[in-house]
Amino acid sequence: LWRHLKHTSSTASDLSEDEFQKEKERLTTELHLLIQKRNEQRDHLIAFKERSSYRRTMPVENLNPFYEQLKLQNKQVMSTVYKSLKKLIEAQENIHKLNQKISLYSNLHSRLMVEKNLTKMSITRKRESKEVHIDWALIEKYLVDLNQNGKDEQEQPGLQSEVNVTKGYARRWSLVGNVAYPMETHFMMQSFTYCIHAAMYSPTLKI
DSSP states (O other), X not given: OHHHHHHHHHTTTTSOHHHHHHHHHHHHHHHHHHHHHHHHHHHHHHHHHHHHHHHHHSOHHHHOTTHHHHHHHHHHHHHHHHHHHHXXXXXXXXXXXXXXXXXXXXXXXXXXXXXXXXXXXXHHHHHHHHHXXXXXXXXXXXXXXXXXXXXXXXXXXXXXXXXXHHHHHHHHHHHHHHHHOHHHHHHHHHHHHHHHHHHHHOTTOOO
């Protein structure tokens, strides 16, 4: 531009007034255009610097056009994970409760089995005791009859025979009773032996 102005000034004396005026206008127009262009470039430079500064301070997500979509997907995934963890915790609690119920029912079953066995043993003992009482009543009746038959002293040989028969019955009953209920048999055999001796030596004994 300055070269052009210098060249123009050197040749200004050689130009006519009209040509000089035209040349002046042309140069003025070019100067305005150059100033306008310079201002535009300056504005662009300022805007570029501002954009660069804004980009440096701007959050990263605003630079990514898919950030909102990614953010939404991440939110959905985290929600699914949270629900899955919640269901997992509920499942673990349910499993713990089921284990407690299983343990309770197992203990209850064991107690029921123990009570069942105890009840069965009690029923068996009652049945055996009933059988013992029946046998004892029969023996007692037999001894009463034997005592009545022994009142007559003249029938002492017959009484001795009855006593021998009674002893044989007692031995057989003892062999059978020892298998079913040994303790009751031992006690009853002692009583039975005492009654036999009483019948043998005291014919008038009343039972």
